[in-house]
Amino acid sequence: MALIEVSSPHAAPAAPTRHVLRILLRSPMGAIGAAMLLVGVVFAVAAPLIAPYDPYETVHVTIDDIYQQPSAAHLLGTDDAGKDVLSGLIYGARVSLLVGFSAAFIALLIGGVVGIVAGYRGGRIGSALMRITDFFLVIPDLALQIVIVAIAGQSLTNIILVIGALGWTTTARLVRSQTLSVRERKFVLRARAIGAGDWHILRRHILPQVLPLMLANMVLVISLAILAESTLAFIGLGDPTVISWGQMLNFAFGRGAVSAGAWWALLTPGLAIVWVVLGTTLLGTTLEEVLNPRLKRHHLEKDRSMAIPPRSAAEVALAAPARDPDGPILQVRDLAIEFESPGGPLRAVDGVSFDLRRGETIGLVGESGSGKTTAMLGMMRLLAPGGRLVGGQVFLDGEDLMTLPDAELRAVRWSRISVVFQGAMNALNPVRTVGDQVAEAIRVHEPEVGADGARVRAEDLLERVGIGRQRFDDHAHAYSGGMRQRAMIALALACRPDVIVADEPTTALDVMVQAQIMELLASLGREMGMGTILVTHDLGVVASSCDRVLVMYGGRIAEEGPTSRLFSDPQHPYAQLLLASFPDLAAPDRELRGIPGTPPRLDAMPPGCSFAPRCPAAFDRCRVERPGEYPVGEGRRAACFLLDPQGANRG
Ligand code: SF4
Known part of the structure; x- marks a missing residue:
């Protein structure tokens, strides 16, 4: 295309x-x-040059000299x-x-x-x-x-x-x-x-x-x-x-x-x-x-999240998976994130686990507030103010990012795991040229390349993502929305990372440009052997570009499975309602159904299953006990009592 x-x-x-x-x-x-x-x-x-007299010159003062009125001689x-x-x-x-x-x-x-x-x-x-x-x-x-x-x-x-x-x-x-x-x-x-x-x-x-x-x-x-x-x-x-x-x-x-x-x-x-x-x-x-630019505040912030306290060498050795060139490049285990509040800590992400393989694209879906973006930022220890990692491990090719010292984590960010941020206009510095910002990542991680080498590589990347090297010296506001998003992709690719997290990369773009961006991401991901995590609300984009889907609700994974099987046969009641609320081009006559109620607030999280207040199948146990994750077929799991192989135990 x-x-x-x-x-x-x-x-x-x-x-x-x-x-x-x-x-x-x-x-x-x-x-x-x-x-x-x-x-x-x-x-x-x-x-x-312009003073008529030398003001420092000592004058012989007589009574006639002092306080002379303004005159032609002394204006x-x-x-x-x-x-x-x-x-x-x-x-x-x-x-x-x-x-x-x-x-x-x-x-x-x-x-x-x-x-x-x-x-x-x-x-x-x-x-x-x-x-x-x-x-x-x-x-x-x-x-x-x-x-x-x-x-x-x-x-x-x-x-x-x-x-x-x-x-x-x-x-x-x-x-x-x-x-x-x-x-x-x-x-x-x-x-x-x-x-x-x-x-x-x-x-x-x-x-x-x-x-x-x-x-x-x-x-x-x-x-x-x-x-x-x-x-x-x-x-x-x-x-x-x-x-x-x-x-x-x-x-x-x-x-x-x-x-x-x-x-x-x-x-x-x-x-x-x-x-x-x-x-x-x-x-x-x-x-x-x-x-005074009156810059808008944004909920995303620099790294104020605390790294999880380091474990002992023995604990790490026990916990860390062996490096396997054919295994997952990224393994997230029981990731838990809390935010401080006057009423005490609030759990925003609770026990999220998943694997990502090279060349694979995972779609992370769910309504706003389900914890998708927080989980991804937490994974890189880039949380919003007040956010704290309170548990879990994130292994990037066997290395636990949660316990990595800050300096080492900085070296990993972007060179091995990078982000395509939502809202490219905000993510690009308005007073610097786009090309220079792409080259910046290369200069930071590969100083040996030099300024000229970084520029050449950045120009190649701009060419590669369809912007053209001649736009290197333009500022972000001179780019169209689609071009800015492409520039963000070029930026994310600058250091040839192992993993790319694309957070709503096509928001606010028209359908044609969305398709171009997704095709670009997918093709580059396959070609460069990267794992890609696509955070999005758009189930259509997920259906067309992801190998697997993670459905998040209330900070947890509600269901995970291969895209085609999960889309054709969702098991978790939330996944079923979510898919039913999305138009299906293959079934234009199908009635769209909204999900009743609203997602739970962090400070009002239900004690049992977080979906219970909205779930049409909820029963007593759901309101007091949290469901575990149960296998529902090959490569699939869901967190719902109805899928408990031991029986729903409604009593
Ligand atoms: S555990 Fe209960 S409330 Fe939660 S999704 Fe399953 S049936 Fe619904």
Whole structure:
């Protein structure tokens, strides 16, 4: 089948400068703020060229020189020392902006590091960093600045350091919340799943998402730093060797400008401070409002699941199956997962076991909330927050993933077991090219390949999945839905894994594209000898592409069997109702039946068989006792008392 798709008409992402310009053009307030700040910057940079007099030049002062009114010779009059106020104002911009930018940079550095570490690491480290931040937040900045500058000395360097070192708290809180939001996005989960380390994830995935907001916040911190410097200078704690606006105010107030009626000596530096602070505030607020991505939270998260405590070597030796080249590549045994809740732990996956062979495709089906995705993520120790593995083993070619140290598990993820995530748009980082993300997995696991080699292989993969190597440098939003899903498949194949977990890989795609994607997955799986687990609601997709089916309900396997036999003769009442609720093209006249009721909530799981409240065949025993798994033919099993070979024992 020809795999031809048309990309979406979205334009390529704008360059950052163009993006900022577009924001400013769209927001008059932002544009006004930028223009006001620009005036200040031009004054500061071009001061020696545009200032009519040297403000540092010592003048011979007579009574006629001081507090001269504005005139053609002195457009803004003169001050108490007979110096030109306009020249002081222009040179003062240098000091105010130097302090503002430098202190804001220091605050950005400290606040950025604290916020990113607190948000990314979370837990005790995150809480401790936030407590420290809160402590600094409640300390009155100005009082501390006055004390430190008075003790350390009134140099410009000290003023910059003090303002910067005390002005990082809001940045830290903002960056932390943004990092918390970004780290929960699916592309970060994908990066973890490919085995990328923390530093790599921070540098390549978190920072690019957080940095724009940090820079917008920095503009706001500049205004606060300028205000702080002006305040210090006004109360006489400025650097006496330089001219700043605060200092001009200090001189004017202290040396009789009020009694002399020299309003120009007071008003002009005051207005200059207001001008720049207002400009930076307008600009910073606009940038922050627009650049804050308000990233959506996703229920999938990075690896917070605890590995099951390691067993002794003797236990492992007893439990681990012998490696068999012809045996299953993946063996899951009694997998159990719980989530923390205020009312105690809730069991989401309960005793799930199955085998997967090379070249085989298993369909994992069931209604939403049956535990399908949780079981798969738990298998890779990539659980949602609060999720915990509480039992079971997962052997990948004889190696138990549950007890593998984190570093070794990272090496296994993606190189040996990879995931095609649901919702490819969320799983691809929007600010990086798709090709680079495919190459990223190769670079992480096979650094010896090198950047060029990884690119060539990634281009080959894009070609292989029908996208074409020429789309390597496009971003995800320039791909159509089908192409993004193909890109996810290319990504999953990047390191030639033994097992692929495809979680709803065709959701939201039209039927034709669904068929293409499934055919692609199946053919590549057979060709590369991979085992594939297809997690889906779509029984039609399972019927056409899976060798075996696992029907899940209430966190357990309700029934397992070869696809054709299970579909033609389901044994478990839930499997029967599930299949009866799905249209059958071979029997278009068959009446569709819905399953009565809704799946059980985790916090209201029935004590006996979890399907009992909805099961038309339920009897007393079902409500108090949990059924075991009983064989129902070759390669088949089902968890229902009705299938107990010892008899249903309805009594
Ligand atoms: S054990 Fe009972 S309630 Fe559960 S599926 Fe079988 S008959 Fe229905």
